[in-house]
Amino acid sequence: MKTLPITDDTHVLVLTGAGVSAESGVPTFRDAGGLWEGHDVHEVASPDGFARDPLLVWRFYSQRRAGMEGITPNGGHHALVALERRLGDRFLLVTQNVDGLHRAAGSERLIELHGELMRSRCTVCDRPPFEDRQAYKPGVAPMCGRCKAAGKDALLRPHIVWFGEIIDRAYLARIERFVDTAGRRLVFLAVGTSGLVYPAAGLVDAARHAGGTSWLVNAEAPANVERFDHVVLGPSGTVLPGLLAN
Ligand SMILES: NC(=O)c1ccc[n+]([C@@H]2O[C@H](COP(=O)([O-])OP(=O)(O)OC[C@H]3O[C@@H](n4cnc5c(N)ncnc54)[C@H](O)[C@@H]3O)[C@@H](O)[C@H]2O)c1
Ligand SMILES: [Zn+2]
Structure with missing residues (x-):
């Protein structure tokens, strides 16, 4: 089984979308x-x-x-918390989800790009x-x-943040700073998001530009897989615990 290559100076930027919560029972719009x-x-x-x-x-x-009543985080959310505890400030999680499940799982270095349902x-x-x-x-x-x-x-x-509204500049600046600091040490991981639309697409390009590597974990292959260096197909709740194991 593949594992994410993590050394003492690896910086990991994660972007999650609706797919990461699917196994918790939160439906994706798609x-x-x-x-x-x-x-x-x-x-x-x-x-x-x-x-x-x-x-x-x-x-x-x-x-x-x-x-959201009775809905709890799944193995994917928990695996990201465990990775954050290993990496500390060399970890940043950006989510497009509004369901609050990353926060509920215990993620702290977290940007909820699209706001909060609650x-x-x-x-x-x-x-x-x-x-x-x-x-x-x-x-x-x-x-x-x-x-x-x-x-x-x-x-x-x-x-x-509704369709047609703009994302908080401070969030984008914090992500940019993280990518700049990481440079070639950056590993970008997109999970449960098609990877083709903004901001996923923008982040994968920024990671490449910085000289880092990019990974995608998703239920299905996006139309343009070449954009990512590594693609792991499967449900994130079961894939992430293995991929992020040390
Ligand atoms: N949980 C939430 O907060 C929530 C739910 C629905 C939509 N949204 C938001 O609305 C926007 C559009 O939503 P969307 O549903 O079209 O999302 P999307 O376009 O990000 O698509 C979801 C992706 O997740 C993949 N997927 C489905 N189940 C998966 C699993 N178990 N493991 C890994 N990947 C899986 C699908 O193949 C798809 O590519 C996004 O910003 C999204 O985050 C949020
Ligand atoms: Zn008022």
């Missing part, structure tokens, strides 16, 4: 054909969609919050995003308590 109750996911995960129909968008996210923020005031695990009843769109106290009505929204 599995559902990109649809939710007949709606294109773009419709319920975009600023335009929210402006058009906030109740629909809140129903979608409330359903996803409720769907947080909300106000659409009007600058109150920081706050923990919100509530699955609101259909027909309910929650309002900001702080704005209400000031006599204003303001909708809350999920703390998620």
Whole structure:
């Protein structure tokens, strides 16, 4: 069985996508054909969609919050925590997932690029995003308590980076710094993400540019496999513990 080549100065940058949580029972959008109750996911995960129909968008996210009940991290999440404990600051985990499972497993050097399902923020005031695990009843769109106290009505929204929104510059800068510091010592590992769309595609190119090597663990081969130096096909929950064993 293949194992990731790790020496005393290897720096590992990991990017995970929906596939890493699939074995925990969190469905990927792709599995559902990109649809939710007949709606294109773009419709319920975009600023335009929210402006058009906030109740629909809140129903979608409330359903996803409720769907997390009883869901726990799998062997893939745990293997990444074990690797982080070995490498310390020579490890960085970037996830496109919003499910919070990496954090629940114990990952600390973690960037949740697309936000967090279990947080909300106000659409009007600058109150920081706050923990919100509530699955609101259909027909309910929650309002900001702080704005209400000031006599204003303001909708809350999920703390998620929607289609067409931009990723926090500070996150991208932290990733760039990690890649620059690592240089040729970088091992980039993409897991459970097609590897073809941004940011996965951008990161694999950055890793190559820095002189590092790139790995992909995914259920199926992407159209453009040559982009990665090594590809391991299989479910990440069972593949990662072996691949990351020392
Ligand atoms: N858990 C979550 O937080 C969650 C769930 C759905 C979607 N999303 C986000 O929405 C966006 C689009 O989602 P998407 O579902 O199209 O994701 P995606 O395009 O990243 O596709 C998921 C990939 O995972 C692979 N995969 C499926 N099961 C796997 C397994 N057990 N092991 C390894 N690989 C596996 C699939 O072959 C596919 O290539 C992404 O940003 C994604 O992270 C997040
Ligand atoms: Zn507010």
